[in-house]
Amino acid sequence: MASAEKIKLTSYSTKGGCGCKIGPADLSQVIRSLPAAVPNPNLLVGIDTSDDAGVYKLNDELALVQTVDFFTPIVDDPYAFGQIAAANAISDIYAMGGTPLTALNIVAFPIKTLDKQVLADILRGAGDKLKEAGITLVGGHSIDDNEPKFGLAVTGLIHPDQVRTNAGSKPGDKLILTKPIGVGILTTSIKKDKLNEAEVDRVTAVMAALNKTPAQLMSAYEVHACTDVTGFGLLGHGSEMAKGSQVGLRLFSSEVPILPRVRELAEEGFVPGGTKNNFAHLQGSVTFPETMDQIDQWILCDAVTSGGLLISVAGDQAEKLLGELREAGVEAALIGEAVSEHPGHITVI
Structure with a gap:
């Protein structure tokens, strides 16, 4: 056709x-008003x-x-x-x-x-x-x-x-993310004609990729919690996991995979309203390093479409699962861990 x-x-x-x-x-606010x-x-x-x-x-x-x-x-x-x-x-x-x-x-x-x-x-x-x-x-x-x-x-x-919910993470778990972030900033930039054809193809391929392979591979491991990263961003969905599981999360910001040009375009002002809303909603639920500027904080809250899985897997199994994911062509990274301290809260380091 x-x-x-x-x-x-x-x-x-x-x-x-x-x-x-x-x-x-x-x-x-709407959900709280429902019977x-x-x-x-x-x-x-x-x-x-x-x-x-x-x-x-x-x-x-x-x-x-x-x-x-x-x-x-x-x-x-x-x-x-x-x-x-x-x-x-x-x-x-x-x-x-x-x-x-x-x-x-x-x-x-x-x-x-x-x-x-x-x-x-x-x-x-x-x-x-x-x-x-x-x-x-x-x-x-x-x-x-x-x-x-x-x-x-x-x-x-x-x-x-x-059933794997977003509420079963345990202290000692490692956090694996299976797709890079920055999608919201890039798709906002598409609307303003700021991406070339290759860059559009790249972010499109990330969004169109099924999470089928990561889901199949993680089934053989001791996965305590899982969620997919979408509109509420990495930190938003991570916060839901932390609060639902009553654990603290430590996020290794330098290990989070980010699509090319995301920071550059964010600096130019192409940060969607949804990303800023996510950031505002997380006040009090996330502690950022004093050295991290507003742009990098927004990126970690960026509103994603069709993002990767955030997998909370037993710590002693994380490296093996990560290796299998990468061998299968999944853009996976180990980005953090669950801890017993500060339950319901995320600390970015």
Whole structure:
């Protein structure tokens, strides 16, 4: 199938380059106002620890893992946007340790003002990524909207005793991150035409990469907690892990992999609002070194789309898992550790 005529798809997004979620502070305020959910003993993972997906026990051997995610365009190529959106949605299932099974497309599209081929390319990109993940598309829903948005609802399966939440990290664990950060700053820069073609291809490849391989490899290890790094940034999702697990985290800032030109572009002002919101929300939950400037602090809070897994693995197994990940082509790095001191707090060193 031929691609649609080249357009600047990101110009149809009024929210800027990162496709960010509602900020953590605003979202927490809304959730606190909701009535308590009806207790259900089969609900193994709900909204209590801000985890990546819900888990519902069907029987002693089987549980459902369910998630949904969608956003506005963050790259201009429709096919790539579809791939990124699919990889991002599927990632929640991988983070929980589950096997993704089926998906539903979620489509909002200005059908009267954008070429229908653009939508076809978005869906084709998502479809190819679903095939790569071994997921069956079972349907979807679409609406006519002034601003294009796309994503998926994904359902997976897992054994009830093998669920990996973001709330089980233990002192002595090491933290492994499986993708570089800086995506929000770079996608904001795409909207302002600040990246060349090779740089766009690089960040696109990072976002479109499935977390399938890291999820499969970590299954053989003593992983106590896992989450995927997305809209709340590395420190935001790390903070959820620290608070949910009641451990402290020490983050080795010099070891965190960062995409090329991120600092340069941040210095030029291309820091998305979602990143700044993340930073503001973490006040009191993170201690930065006195020598670390505002730019580097923002980068660690950068709002990510389709980021890597943050894996909390038993300390004596971390190097072996890291080696396997790198041998498989995963851009993994050991970036920190869990400690018994300052539970619920992150110290950046």
